[in-house]
Amino acid sequence: MNQLVEHKLSCPYCGESILVLIDTSVERQEYVEDCQVCCRPIGFDVSIPADSLNGEIDVMVSHENE
Ligand SMILES: [Zn+2]
Numbered sequence: 001m002n003q004l005v006e007h008k009l010s011c012p013y014c015g016e017s018i019l020v021l022i023d024t025s026v027e028r029q030e031y032v033e034d035c036q037v038c039c040r041p042i043g044f045d046v047s048i049p050a051d052s053l054n055g056e057i058d059v060m061v062s063h064e065n066e
Contacts, residue, residue, distance in 0.1 A: 005055060012061050014038040022057055024048050032064050041065065 004021045011018055016037040023029070027048050032041045041064040048057050 005057070007057060007059055009059055009061060011035045011037060011040075012042060012063055013040045020044070020059075022046055022059065024055065024057060 003024045005024055006019050007022045008017055008019050010016065013035060014037050016035070018036050020033065026046075027050070029044075029046050031044050031046075033044060034040065035042050043062040043064040045060040045062070046057065
């Protein structure tokens with residue numbers, strides 16, 4: 001099942017709210033995507049809890065170039 005959900009979070013660089021699409025069919029994924037506002041690379045660490053019943057997802061963001 002390939003299901004994309006929108007997730008809102010704050011950019012670790014500029015603090016702006018951005019909307020990202022998360023593929024919830026993948027249990028654990030890490031990737032880099034540029035911020036839509038400041039264009040700096042944000043590292044995403046996404047995990048979908050196995051017992052998630054209400055579409056709850058955990059998203060951690062980090063500075064990619066430290
Ligand atoms: Zn930003």
